[in-house]
Amino acid sequence: MFPKLDPLLHSELRLAVMSILAGVDEADFTYLKKQTGATSGNLSVQIDKLTAAGYITVEKGFKGKMPRTTCRITEAGQEAFGNYVESLKEYLK
Amino acid sequence: MTAHESLQLISEMLNNSRKDILRSNAKYYMIWGVLLTCFSLAIYILWKTTGQAYWNLLWFAMPLVGFPMDKWIGKREEAVRSENVISRITRGIWLTFCIFSCSVAIFNILFSVVNTSPIGAIAVGTSLSGQIILLFGMAEAITGVALKNWTIKIAGVVTGIGGLALYYGIGLYEEQMLLFTFAGLVLFITGILVKRQNR
Numbered sequence: 477m478f479p480k481l482d483p484l485l486h487s488e489l490r491l492a493v494m495s496i497l498a499g500v501d502e503a504d505f506t507y508l509k510k511q512t513g514a515t516s517g518n519l520s521v522q523i524d525k526l527t528a529a530g531y532i533t534v535e536k537g538f539k540g541k542m543p544r545t546t547c548r549i550t551e552a553g554q555e556a557f558g559n560y561v562e563s564l565k566e567y568l569k
Numbered sequence: 570m571t572a573h574e575s576l577q578l579i580s581e582m583l584n585n586s587r588k589d590i591l592r593s594n595a596k597y598y599m600i601w602g603v604l605l606t607c608f609s610l611a612i613y614i615l616w617k618t619t620g621q622a623y624w625n626l627l628w629f630a631m632p633l634v635g636f637p638m639d640k641w642i643g644k645r646e647e648a649v650r651s652e653n654v655i656s657r658i659t660r661g662i663w664l665t666f667c668i669f670s671c672s673v674a675i676f677n678i679l680f681s682v683v684n685t686s687p688i689g690a691i692a693v694g695t696s697l698s699g700q701i702i703l704l705f706g707m708a709e710a711i712t713g714v715a716l717k718n719w720t721i722k723i724a725g726v727v728t729g730i731g732g733l734a735l736y737y738g739i740g741l742y743e744e745q746m747l748l749f750t751f752a753g754l755v756l757f758i759t760g761i762l763v764k765r766q767n768r
Contacts, residue, residue: 486570568573
């Protein structure tokens with residue numbers, strides 16, 4: 477019996493965001509947009525879903541006069557991401 | 570998405586972040602490589618033509634030029650950036666090198682003053698070149714280890730060990746400045762290579 481994959485992470489864009497955030501302490505919205513190649517609207521929606529699930533935190537602020545949105549992975553997010561990767565490995569065994 | 574595609578996506582994203590950090594490091598290597606080459610050559614030429622060792626004081630102007638440039642580039646990158654433990658470690662390594670090499674130079678000048686004239690003290694200070702080049706190579710090689718990049722590791726060893734060999738092989742005075750020209754060129758070339766590897 478294969479383990480169930482977290483449906484929240486089993487989406488291309490959300491998984492891409494989580495993969496980036498798993499490897500860094502924090503990343504700007506612009507950085508995530510550049511790395512994933514997503515549109516701002518779509519990325520915002522997916523980030524909101526990950527935030528609602530408690531997988532990431534979003535901090536809105538300013539750097540000088542420029543608005544800046546910084547995303548960070550939470551402990552729950554790290555755990556969910558780790559479990560997801562372990563489940564994927566089971567599928568590939 | 571299949572399991573294989575998911576894992577591929579995860580590894581691609583992690584790899585891209587690593588490449589990003591390496592590309593960012595490469596920029597700083599190129600800037601500081603050019604600065605080091607220019608300053609060492611300028612001091613070499615001025616010292617050789619005037620015969621005065623106090624031109625070594627120009628080294629203290631290098632951070633005054635370098636740090637604002639550093640900050641300017643950092644600001645440009647701030648809009649699109651990520652931060653992780655590796656980028657913090659590499660920053661720490663170079664900051665430690667900077668503090669150690671400046672301290673060694675300042676202490677040498679201060680304590681040599683007791684026995685010699687200030688100009689003579691700076692001339693004595695050139696015997697530090699071997700130590701500083703070794704510290705420089707070490708900082709570069711450790712950065713290579715942290716970033717898991719062989720080009721940087723090899724460049725560090727070439728600069729440190731090669732520089733030390735050169736130190737014993739070339740003259741005692743203005744010729745020592747050419748050690749830093751060598752280190753600057755290695756740093757600049759490393760920057761170009763790392764940037765190319767991580768396009």
